[in-house]
Amino acid sequence: MPKITRRLSAIPLKNVAITDGFWKERLETNRTAIIPAEHKQCKETGRLDVWSWKPGMPNEPHIYWDSDVAKWIEAVAYARYDQPDPEAEAQVDEYVESMRRGQAPDGYCNSHYILVEPEMRWTDLRNCHELYCAGHFIEAAVAYHQATGKDALLNIMLRYVDCIAAKFGTGEGQLRGIPGHPEIELALVKLYRHTGDPKHLALAGYFVNERGSKPYWWDVETEAWKARGGYRGWSWAPEYSQSEAPARELSVVRGHAVRAMYFYSAMADIAAESGDAALLEACNRLWDDLTRHKLYVTGGIGSSRANEGFTDPYDLPNETAYSETCAAIGLVFWARRLLAITPDRRYADLIELALYNAIMSGVSLDGVKFFYDNPLASAGKHTRQPWFGCSCCPTNVGRLLAALPQYIADKSDDGIWIHQYMTSRVEAEIDGATVFIFQKTEYPRASEIDFIVTPTAPVKFTLRLRVPAWANNQTLSINNKPAPCEPDTAGYISITREWVSGDTVKLTLPLTPRYVHARPEVGYDAGRAVLMRGPVVYCVEEADNGKNLAGVVLPEISEWRECGTSLPTCPSFKHFTLLETDAARAPVPCDSDAPLYSSAPQPLAPKKLRAIPYALWDNRGVGEMRVWMLV
């Protein structure tokens, strides 16, 4: 097979910033509420004081606690590009110093196993998140070093990675182990890209390539446990952790959704670094399976609570949709990597869809409450929580938001690709000139996206602008003159010219409400439709529309009108368009003593309906919510 290459390269976070609008506000909330909330919870639960824990004390370090701290540190690091926060940085430095003192002489550095079960290191890779925690701390170490120049955490993790590399591999005396929860693979590629040291890429490659080989590591581990006594049992098949077959043979999305996304991300990383087309082809097969059969209309994935993951094609229940926040974040990680290898709007469209819907629903507007699972319908009990026993989602939201600017644009050999539309500043070097691209837009509330291109000297390059698949009738003008705006097969408009300072580009993506229908195989959505406008999925909520929303029948799409951007009780809706209609119909309420079932059909009466963006539900008190409505 011919080698593949990565066509796009990332613009470093220091050279890109979100400067206004909804996402700027979310980043502010992240810095002032979400990240501090993570710190508070990590402190209160004992996660930040693990290294001074001693047997008999409360808050015994748990197997996955390190990962929460690591994700908080990673978020602090990224947020620093937006605005330095000396207090947060001091908190990180204090933790890192305690970690440095706690690190084992051989470099090993997992708090649970050093302090609680020192004799059990590396005995339960399947269940105990040891390599997973290492992965998150590798990501945090790279991010914190890049953002602050401080190398204490990086040095800890370089020693720990050496310890891991000595332990695991195909060499004599090494364990052929793999992590139950992938994460360290993509982290090691990040580390390699930061250090340039091929041993880091080699270790990542080992973990990716070893997965799915036989004998299964899980069986080796199980035998050892049984021989040692104390085996705890395990009810999952290898597919739960994407280890049913070697990576290059995978073609069906299976198992735990977050594990899947982290592993597929690493597959894309290794493909990009090694040029291995077989790995990319496996990614493409998995992508097709996911997006054709197992994707919620919100961009959420993993429909089942039982395995926190995937089930059968088209099995997408709404009320019980698991759609874990972390899984949608993992999907964004994976899509980002595939986009860089094979630029195509399908990846950027899905990133946008997940960001505006499945992921942003995961955090309250005030930034201190979180959904772990994101159902698409609620009878009125589901509500966000401040924290979870297994609290992966809040810290994942924090680090994703802080790093959000890096999703806006990429560089290619011939220019700049704009993937996401948000008011921002992108800075890139092209042929010796520094090019600033200032983007200004109220998208997706408004249709117009304005760019000012400002090179330090005139320079020829191609500026590419994504036209989302849902868009039509888009228009483009350059320096106020209409310009061709047909996207290429990748879904991007290409503008090649010699750019001079002050050139302007205006892209207009008309935003009108539309209904979206599912394939007939999706039984749960039969007879129903979703209201969308641009990338935003709408829902109806009890706060606006009362109860018994499942029986409400949508009107013709033309009956919807835009009705402003704010609600008295919740001013933060301002970045989105609210939609209203008087032409919906709803069952007339029953007498309270009417029977549960009756031969008389429920009569329908006209109903005024207000729809709000799905991601903003549950910000005005707990109540019913529904995405898919009868048509």
Added chain:
Amino acid sequence: MPKITRRLSAIPLKNVAITDGFWKERLETNRTAIIPAEHKQCKETGRLDVWSWKPGMPNEPHIYWDSDVAKWIEAVAYARYDQPDPEAEAQVDEYVESMRRGQAPDGYCNSHYILVEPEMRWTDLRNCHELYCAGHFIEAAVAYHQATGKDALLNIMLRYVDCIAAKFGTGEGQLRGIPGHPEIELALVKLYRHTGDPKHLALAGYFVNERGSKPYWWDVETEAWKARGGYRGWSWAPEYSQSEAPARELSVVRGHAVRAMYFYSAMADIAAESGDAALLEACNRLWDDLTRHKLYVTGGIGSSRANEGFTDPYDLPNETAYSETCAAIGLVFWARRLLAITPDRRYADLIELALYNAIMSGVSLDGVKFFYDNPLASAGKHTRQPWFGCSCCPTNVGRLLAALPQYIADKSDDGIWIHQYMTSRVEAEIDGATVFIFQKTEYPRASEIDFIVTPTAPVKFTLRLRVPAWANNQTLSINNKPAPCEPDTAGYISITREWVSGDTVKLTLPLTPRYVHARPEVGYDAGRAVLMRGPVVYCVEEADNGKNLAGVVLPEISEWRECGTSLPTCPSFKHFTLLETDAARAPVPCDSDAPLYSSAPQPLAPKKLRAIPYALWDNRGVGEMRVWMLV
């Protein structure tokens, strides 16, 4: 509060028989397939050989195994009225003899605790089904003694009951324990009715009255476990086992559905025996809550797999409906008891509904495969199994079917009540005459129900015939002359006359297809309807209609036509009317590479649709099935 009395008394099983038709065929299947399958499974799994088990041998007696054997014995006993089966009886006698030898000197007789954990008797009533197993063996002992006259099992259980009565109660030195899974309460009332010994009723009363009192027995037990070490934890609240409050204060149906039904049945029993109106009022409140908020259209109950039981009002999902076969059977037990206290068609209607739908779906036509849970929609994977690790449902179906004749009729002071319509013979003593009522009908395939009343001498009494709540335009003739047929407030037609041998009565209940709709609060059924005909719920199945049934839209009700009673591949449908229409509409199939979601609505095309009785699905290969259809 004034005392209440039980208005109806049961006709002994020996005096009533089902003689032809669907139920006769089911009883034959029960005798020749279901009961032998139970025996085979009990034998193969070691359940029948528990009493010769010794430590180190395979098939260690499990805590609930005794109950399966007991229910098999109970079924053998009832089936004997229909046709003696010396082989089955010999199997029972052999088991009973092994049990007699195994019984402890003090009368204690639970196989698990005698053989596996002799020191742990009565330490874990919450989890370990000790009193539950005793209850089932009490029921079996009474049934087997009544049917065969053999008293070996009864004597074992009388000694065991004495042992239990010595251990539990409010007296000094007694444990104030109650069972985690109710069952012994109703069994002890059966025993009392058989022995006439008030101590048996008193013990039943103790268990009913003690439940819900504080301190909760669960807390007492938990403390003892913690003191002793080895506490296993428990995630259920007291309501899981209906112990959140004393019986007379209950008003909301909560927790594990089978536990609830068995306990409510005992509440009705104690109310009937003691005249305690407060217990009956609690039953009435619970009945209203159940039937108004928590009942499937099939008569199934308990919507959630998580607790095998009840959740919130109107939370009735279809695909994940738990609707355990045993729970619907328990509902029939409870309804039967309430019907005898307060004759009203609401109880007999629900018994009929559950029998034809939620319960009969629990067993295959060939009698050797069973559903534990009975969903109302399937994407194509749910299929009956020969047995289950916890195999309560198959043995419950067996004993229910074998005892089915006793649901047909009751006696009151002034005559005979006919509750259920099936070809049968009922024999009762009235004022010194022996009255036979021969019923002949193909109901619910056909509308006509014929009775021949044959007293040994002319005798005046009132014959009451139930008019189901769904019926209209019913007609009645007596000796071929039209007669008034308006039901009374209880829903029964009363015919009072001096009956002479050969008097005939013909009741006609016109059976036309109808749609049934749920209240708008039932979100899962919004925009959908169920096709019914008489008491029979219909479904559409992949075998007749292909896939993607969720999107099929039903036609006007008048578009349905009866289309015979048999399918070439499955002759046993003959007792039911199949329904067909050419006027349904279904989404046109999508191209396989069409996107999962699209702005284009799915076009609908005419669709021929065949509907079969819900209870008969999954008899022609595994596939899609759906009860609630779009309208």
